[in-house]
Amino acid sequence: MTAAPAETGLKGSSERGRLARARLLRGLLPAMSLVLVLLAIAWLNPRAISYFGFSLMLNLAIPIALATIAQMFVIAGNELDLSIGTFVGFVGCVTATWLKDAPLVGALILLGSICVYALLGALIYLRNLPSIVVTLGMSFAWQGLAILILPKPGGKAPDWLLSLMAFKPPFIPFPIIAALLIAAVVHFGLMRTSYGVILRGSGGNAAALSRAGWSLLKTKVVLFALAGLFGVLSGMALIGITTSADANIGNGYTLLAIAGVILGGGEFVGGRVSPIGAVIGALTLALAASPLLTFMHIPPDWQVAANGAILIIVLAARVLISRRER
Amino acid sequence: MKKILVLSALAAMLASGNALADTSDKKIAFSNNYAGNSWRQAMLNSYAIVTKKAVADGVVAAADIFTTADKEVPTQAAQVQNLILQGYDAIVINAASPDALNGAIKQACDAGIVVVSFDGIVTEPCAYRVVVDFKDMGRQEVEQMAKFHPEGGNLLEIRGLAGTSIDDAIHAGILEGVAAHPKFKIVGSVTGDWDQTTAQKAVATILPSLPEIVGVVDQGGDGYGAAQAFAAAGKPRPTIIMGNRQDELQWWKEQKDKDGYQTWSASIAPGVSSLAFWVAQQVLDGRTDVPHDLLVPYLAFTHDTFEAELPNIPKGGVASHEYTQEDAIAAIKANIK
Numbered sequence: 001m002t003a004a005p006a007e008t009g010l011k012g013s014s015e016r017g018r019l020a021r022a023r024l025l026r027g028l029l030p031a032m033s034l035v036l037v038l039l040a041i042a043w044l045n046p047r048a049i050s051y052f053g054f055s056l057m058l059n060l061a062i063p064i065a066l067a068t069i070a071q072m073f074v075i076a077g078n079e080l081d082l083s084i085g086t087f088v089g090f091v092g093c094v095t096a097t098w099l100k101d102a103p104l105v106g107a108l109i110l111l112g113s114i115c116v117y118a119l120l121g122a123l124i125y126l127r128n129l130p131s132i133v134v135t136l137g138m139s140f141a142w143q144g145l146a147i148l149i150l151p152k153p154g155g156k157a158p159d160w161l162l163s164l165m166a167f168k169p170p171f172i173p174f175p176i177i178a179a180l181l182i183a184a185v186v187h188f189g190l191m192r193t194s195y196g197v198i199l200r201g202s203g204g205n206a207a208a209l210s211r212a213g214w215s216l217l218k219t220k221v222v223l224f225a226l227a228g229l230f231g232v233l234s235g236m237a238l239i240g241i242t243t244s245a246d247a248n249i250g251n252g253y254t255l256l257a258i259a260g261v262i263l264g265g266g267e268f269v270g271g272r273v274s275p276i277g278a279v280i281g282a283l284t285l286a287l288a289a290s291p292l293l294t295f296m297h298i299p300p301d302w303q304v305a306a307n308g309a310i311l312i313i314v315l316a317a318r319v320l321i322s323r324r325e326r
Numbered sequence: 327m328k329k330i331l332v333l334s335a336l337a338a339m340l341a342s343g344n345a346l347a348d349t350s351d352k353k354i355a356f357s358n359n360y361a362g363n364s365w366r367q368a369m370l371n372s373y374a375i376v377t378k379k380a381v382a383d384g385v386v387a388a389a390d391i392f393t394t395a396d397k398e399v400p401t402q403a404a405q406v407q408n409l410i411l412q413g414y415d416a417i418v419i420n421a422a423s424p425d426a427l428n429g430a431i432k433q434a435c436d437a438g439i440v441v442v443s444f445d446g447i448v449t450e451p452c453a454y455r456v457v458v459d460f461k462d463m464g465r466q467e468v469e470q471m472a473k474f475h476p477e478g479g480n481l482l483e484i485r486g487l488a489g490t491s492i493d494d495a496i497h498a499g500i501l502e503g504v505a506a507h508p509k510f511k512i513v514g515s516v517t518g519d520w521d522q523t524t525a526q527k528a529v530a531t532i533l534p535s536l537p538e539i540v541g542v543v544d545q546g547g548d549g550y551g552a553a554q555a556f557a558a559a560g561k562p563r564p565t566i567i568m569g570n571r572q573d574e575l576q577w578w579k580e581q582k583d584k585d586g587y588q589t590w591s592a593s594i595a596p597g598v599s600s601l602a603f604w605v606a607q608q609v610l611d612g613r614t615d616v617p618h619d620l621l622v623p624y625l626a627f628t629h630d631t632f633e634a635e636l637p638n639i640p641k642g643g644v645a646s647h648e649y650t651q652e653d654a655i656a657a658i659k660a661n662i663k
Contacts, residue, residue: 045411045412047411047412047413048408048411052411053411056407056408056410056411056433057404057407057408057411059407060400060403060404060407063400064400147488147489150489151489151494152489152490152491152494153423153424153425153426153489153490153491154424154425155425238400241403241429242399242400242403242426242427242428242429242430243425243426243428243429243432244425244426244428244429245425245426246399246422246423246425246426246489247488247489248397248398248399248422248423248489249398249399249400249423249426250400251397251398252396252398252400252401253400286404289395289401289404290394290401290404290405290408291404291408291411293395294392294405294408294409294412295408295412297390300358300361300370300374300391300392300393303392303393303394303395304361304393304394304395307395308395
């Protein structure tokens with residue numbers, strides 16, 4: 001759906017070349033910012049660039065990448081999900097309690113929560129509600145449920161999940177393999193299949209799609225269900241790493257996920273999203289916010305502000321480049 | 327004269343045996359998950375004062391402070407992992423969650439790093455915990471209340487940040503106290519988040535629906551807000567337990583000067599961060615007999631003692647106490663059974 005309308009043909013070839021260059025730059029930007037952050041880390045702390053270092057620095061980026069993919073599906077349909085963070089926390093609490101003690105019940109609860117997500121999609125479409133309001137409301141519901149399940153921090157991740165997340169493959173650290181896998185699977189599903197085109201089209205030009213006979217209700221339900229699915233995966237991955245849960249564990253993911261999608265070359269409207277970019281964006285944010293900051297030795301009073309400044313710089317570069325495209 | 331002083335200091339050092347000498351090349355990091363209230367500011371301040379001197383004296387090579395930008399668990403877990411990569415010898419930590427950081431803490435221990443947690447402690451067995459007996463503090467609140475109101479009555483409880491271990495422990499202590507003194511009954515419970523404004527709003531909202539209240543049991547940082555809410559509603563002033571904050575003790579003093587108002591104040595001293603630092607230093611020094619769970623007392627003030635402390639607390643701050651290496655050695659000794 002990113003194909004430009006017919007008028008492009010009327011413009012001169014130099015104009016077209018400039019647009020193509022800008023688009024290429026936009027595609028490369030997420031990767032470039034990731035490389036830049038990695039270079040900075042390598043310069044500040046060479047010890048971090050190793051198998052051990054990458055395993056440590058990137059393993060917490062995996063749940064962020066999954067949450068970012070979840071958010072990307074919602075954004076692909078021109079909506080915004082403000083509940084993904086608390087949803088991840090809720091999934092975490094279920095994973096550390098039910099999924100370990102009664103795997104069947106736990107799996108049913110998680111499946112049920114994906115259904116709730118699908119129903120939210122239907123509700124938002126049928127009643128024409130703003131998704132921000134609905135998901136903001138749901139964020140309190142998920143948080144409340146999480147506190148109900150786990151009034152105080154605790155629980156334990158199922159053993160199979162622990163051993164999966166602690167998996168140490170030869171040569172390439174596990175988080176890198178996981179990131180490649182997530183990006184490849186979602187890229188294929190959303191960018192290379194025909195229904196993936198329809199899904200993105202529901203954000204690009206909904207009217208045209210419905211006139212062509214596609215059900216917009218179905219696309220919205222599918223997009224939200226996919227968001228729910230990846231939210232569940234994110235929560236489980238997070239608990240696999242932290243080994244135990246906390247009702248507030250995922251709260252920060254809502255904004256990180258949105259920032260990851262945008263940094264990865266996505267747009268809030270128009271169905272323009274990039275799964276590979278989103279994964280890279282999530283990795284960049286995770287690296288820029290934590291390891292880079294820790295290695296820079298900034299006085300404690302300034303650390304919080306410096307974290308914000310790094311995020312703004314990274315995102316501002318993205319905005320500058322997409323402006324050249326217009 | 328100066329020479330004698332130096333010599334005697336040297337002699338004292340030698341006499342104290344293995345202390346000092348061995349940690350001068352060690353680096354200790356402080357991982358902190360939140361800096362946004364008066365208590366945490368005092369905590370960071372106490373830590374900075376004590377460690378700056380320790381570094382200047384050559385006790386340790388470095389003592390850096392790292393604060394995460396948000397209160398989130400994953401951010402702090404990532405921070406701990408980065409500190410491992412930085413090559414620190416010990417990590418002092420005020421943790422965002424007692425359990426959810428265990429994965430990262432275990433990685434630190436496996437890398438040979440000494441981890442000492444305090445205030446927000448971690449349950450991973452390889453770490454050390456400097457614990458304040460919050461449960462006893464909750465129980466003591468009701469004990470004190472029983473002294474002021476032997477006839478019993480209705481209590482209002484103000485809870486802290488939901489889902490945290492501290493809130494849970496103080497609450498459990500209060501329930502235990504009420505069970506021991508059945509004349510008291512908790513007729514209402516609100517969430518104050520250890521914050522005066524939040525507490526004031528919460529108390530104001532619930533007050534109209536409550537019967538007469540004789541006392542407010544809370545968790546500190548919420549007593550002044552509760553007092554304001556009672557005053558605004560025109561309700562009689564109950565006995566409000568305080569939490570060592572400057573505004574709370576100031577209000578108490580005003581009431582005491584007016585009509586001899588009595589209450590009790592207790593909280594964890596923010597300077598406990600400096601105690602955790604010294605514990606880490608002792609472990610790095612090669613002491614193997616340090617118990618993994620160290621119980622330290624909370625800081626309490628009574629009707630007779632709070633006024634002496636009040637001038638020492640900065641406006642908007644909280645009563646604190648900076649611990650020394652000797653304090654740490656004494657605390658370790660008291661916990662070895």
